[in-house]
Amino acid sequence: SVVCHLEGSGQWPQDAEAVQRVRAAFQLRLAEVLTQQHRLQCRATATHTDVLKGGFVFRIRVAYQREPQILKVVRSPEGMISMRDTPASLRLERDTRLLPLLTSALHGLQQQYPAFSGVARLAKRWVRAQLLGEGFTDESLDLVALLHFPYPGNAVSFSLLSVPQVGFLRFLYLISTFDWKNNPLIVNLNSELTAEEQVEIRSSFLAARTQLPVMVIVTPQDRRSSVWTQDGPSAQILQQLVSLAAEALPILEKQLMDPRGPGDIRTVFRPPFDIYDVLIHLTPRHIPRHRQAVDPPAASFCRGLVTEPGPSSLMPVLGYDPPQLYLAQLREAFGDLALFFYDQHGGEVIGVLWKPSSFQPQPFKASSLKGRMVVSRGGELVTVPNIEAILEDFAVLGEGLVQAVEARSERWTV
Numbered sequence: 001s002v003v004c005h006l007e008g009s010g011q012w013p014q015d016a017e018a019v020q021r022v023r024a025a026f027q028l029r030l031a032e033v034l035t036q037q038h039r040l041q042c043r044a045t046a047t048h049t050d051v052l053k054g055g056f057v058f059r060i061r062v063a064y065q066r067e068p069q070i071l072k073v074v075r076s077p078e079g080m081i082s083m084r085d086t087p088a089s090l091r092l093e094r095d096t097r098l099l100p101l102l103t104s105a106l107h108g109l110q111q112q113y114p115a116f117s118g119v120a121r122l123a124k125r126w127v128r129a130q131l132l133g134e135g136f137t138d139e140s141l142d143l144v145a146l147l148h149f150p151y152p153g154n155a156v157s158f159s160l161l162s163v164p165q166v167g168f169l170r171f172l173y174l175i176s177t178f179d180w181k182n183n184p185l186i187v188n189l190n191s192e193l194t195a196e197e198q199v200e201i202r203s204s205f206l207a208a209r210t211q212l213p214v215m216v217i218v219t220p221q222d223r224r225s226s227v228w229t230q231d232g233p234s235a236q237i238l239q240q241l242v243s244l245a246a247e248a249l250p251i252l253e254k255q256l257m258d259p260r261g262p263g264d265i266r267t268v269f270r271p272p273f274d275i276y277d278v279l280i281h282l283t284p285r286h287i288p289r290h291r292q293a294v295d296p297p298a299a300s301f302c303r304g305l306v307t308e309p310g311p312s313s314l315m316p317v318l319g320y321d322p323p324q325l326y327l328a329q330l331r332e333a334f335g336d337l338a339l340f341f342y343d344q345h346g347g348e349v350i351g352v353l354w355k356p357s358s359f360q361p362q363p364f365k366a367s368s369l370k371g372r373m374v375v376s377r378g379g380e381l382v383t384v385p386n387i388e389a390i391l392e393d394f395a396v397l398g399e400g401l402v403q404a405v406e407a408r409s410e411r412w413t414v
Helices: 016-038 067-071 087-112 115-129 138-146 164-177 195-207 235-257 265-269 322-334 387-397
Strands: 002-006 041-044 049-053 056-064 073-075 081-083 278-282 338-342 349-354 372-377 380-385 402-407
Touching: 002 087, 016 041, 016 049, 016 056, 016 067, 056 087, 067 073, 067 087, 087 115, 087 138, 115 138, 115 164, 115 265, 138 164, 164 235, 235 265, 278 387, 322 338, 322 349, 322 387, 387 402
Parallel strands: 002 056
Antiparallel strands: 041 049, 049 056, 073 081, 278 349, 278 402, 338 349, 372 380
16 A cells, blocks of 8 residues: 655645545546556545556555544534544544554664564464464554564664574564563664653553553554554454464474474464364365465466566456455354454465354344244243354355355354
8 A cells, every 4th residue: 555645735625524525536636647647557436546557556545634633523412522533533543644654664674674574474474374363453463573673772682583483483482471461562663762651651551451452562653542453352362372372382493493304384374273163164266365375275276367478458356355255244244143263365264163152042032033043941932043044154155155164063052
């Protein structure tokens, strides 16, 4: 993504909807100019413009610096105007101000320490291979990986690591040993935080712990809210990641110490499927990223590849990922009953965990029978999950994509 900040002007409207319409007009005009003057393939929408250049698609977003402030304006029924953070303003500020600042800092570190990108990619790939990628943003994992390099403000006691695998080891060690409940992870980029400010951050963290996310990462630009972990992970997901990191660490250490041994480094990337209640097996031919799997398939499926060299006049299909679309449908239909886990980099299996609360008998209500059936308990009518129907719905929703639904019923009973 590319964020294009527009200059401030008194001619900008002060209404949020009007600002969005002006931005949309800029997006359309931008696509028109790039197409006519630079002969680039573009596709414009109200929120962004996709540009095909050199075989890559860049997504350009036009941003107005005062829009987050405008979105904070809240009008009460009595007509009183107040300023407060809203989900829309926080999201826009994160994407148009905080993200470019963080990206710039990470780029500078990468220019100085080439091993950083390898550590960050290994860390992200491992988390996603454990089917936990939905709970962690790329930025949060980048910041955790960043602590293993001697950037200004991070006085590490060991010499620079030039081997990404060693940095990945230290990433696993930090994940498995850090006290996430009682401490914030402070990433002091460019030494902007003084010792006194760090003490104040820790004090504020303890005072507001119950209102903060489970995993708190602090940077000089984000000292209180931990924007990169606001949407996850949950306490259960973080605890699972800590346990998996603790298990993977000695295995990886042994393999790196004896690279010629019989061990396979991909062992630490293979997820444990025995913890899931249901496994949904997907058809490989409908997985766009099948070749990115931890264990490369013997046969792969490719469609729509450009075989002729030179610039293409066709805009690639963007965002079409059948497993992700299927996951969205599952979470919308059954999110109150189960949690769904998937490796978006070529995974062939979706793991399902039933929520313990969903198995509790509920009083009979005609309006709350989705996924439940009526039974008699102690002379009263109650509802319990209709597991057979739910498993059948898993297959029906994914018709053509789902190969099989495996119910590991020895792990649970209704």
